[in-house]
Amino acid sequence: MRVPIKVRYAETDQMGVVHHSAYVVYLEAARVELLEKAGLPYHELEAQGLFFPVVELSLTYRKPAHFGEVLEVEVRLLELSPRALSFSYRVLRSGEVLAEGRTRHLCLVQGKAGRMSPALLERLRMIQSG
């Protein structure tokens, strides 16, 4: 899935490009969108006591993005187990890869490490297989 992201002025820095920390927020926006499109709005998961905090994050920056550009974040559900999941990302501008990344998330249930329900896992597997 590709999620459009319009660069905000506040996200630029004095090098004249999008600050590297903004991409972390872009990835988050993209995976939230992916979950939502699959019928799993993250705010509803949280309302049920389910949280997926980021435990690992990596990003490789290849080319800078700029204010005035509309980027696309391609997001895929990469790995899935009852206790954890990971996403991979590519940040694109007109098809060109500006950055690539990955996040890994634990499943927290009511604040403790836990397991997703079979029903949720099934739903996520459908996202994974596209």
Next chain:
Amino acid sequence: MRVPIKVRYAETDQMGVVHHSAYVVYLEAARVELLEKAGLPYHELEAQGLFFPVVELSLTYRKPAHFGEVLEVEVRLLELSPRALSFSYRVLRSGEVLAEGRTRHLCLVQGKAGRMSPALLERLRMIQSG
């Protein structure tokens, strides 16, 4: 009270100055510091169910701030009633005023508009009178 704030690179924008939204976070950091120095750490107030959300904010920007600078935020508790309080601020660089601002806050108790306790009011009055 004056609170030193070192400009972070991420707070700059492509105009080469500190983005105007960063000042809002600077003001917050300064009033948190003011409360803490007066023996009222904001995280402890929250732990007691007391919240002071911002309901009004104004800022006037006179001169830009830059990365590499250490600013000072002068903060004063301006108005105080059992249900609300306001702070005034000046953002300074070597004594020169870069920006001035004000915030107004309501008192929420357990999520609803409420009144501060006499003890808390007393404590805040001491901040107010310096």
Next chain:
Amino acid sequence: MRVPIKVRYAETDQMGVVHHSAYVVYLEAARVELLEKAGLPYHELEAQGLFFPVVELSLTYRKPAHFGEVLEVEVRLLELSPRALSFSYRVLRSGEVLAEGRTRHLCLVQGKAGRMSPALLERLRMIQSG
């Protein structure tokens, strides 16, 4: 003009609502959109050496916004002179006003206070009159 803004998780705070500083970025995104729709992309203005830094900002917060919500920022070009302009804003959720604000901007030409060209003024007047 109304600009949709989808709340990002990173914009929430531990009160469980959108942090008040995020609205400042929302207003900016909305006025950039307004200018762009009128054929004046802000990044092109900057490329010509024209900058409109914020010199005054005010916001009144009436009700909190939350993650999972899509807001709308209504933006209007309020005042216009060769040397300055101001915008007014309303942040809405399903038509309900969550916040109202205003920003004032100076016109900088090549880094100094300057005047907009008659052509630019004309263009902006068209935005103003809707």
Next chain:
Amino acid sequence: MRVPIKVRYAETDQMGVVHHSAYVVYLEAARVELLEKAGLPYHELEAQGLFFPVVELSLTYRKPAHFGEVLEVEVRLLELSPRALSFSYRVLRSGEVLAEGRTRHLCLVQGKAGRMSPALLERLRMIQSG
């Protein structure tokens, strides 16, 4: 070197912890401090046309940080060559590791991939060896 970082309210999210994107800014603040203490203020390097954009970033989050805490970011200059350098980081709270990370940076001279001067390299080697 260890750099103290006081958590800002704006950096928390609705999970009640510091949002994972804030750590990226903490690491940046720490390496800027490291360079400055070694007599290489980053804003002076930039003034000479030298930039060290982040090309790789990784973070592992072990335990959450909270508003009201003062963290320490331990930063080390890990790898150094004329064209690139990398830093490693540990985010600590009272000696406990909350997160670990690494960034890699290219050397840009006047906007293009370039080489650091022998004098700068020498200076950085002194940081590296502590």
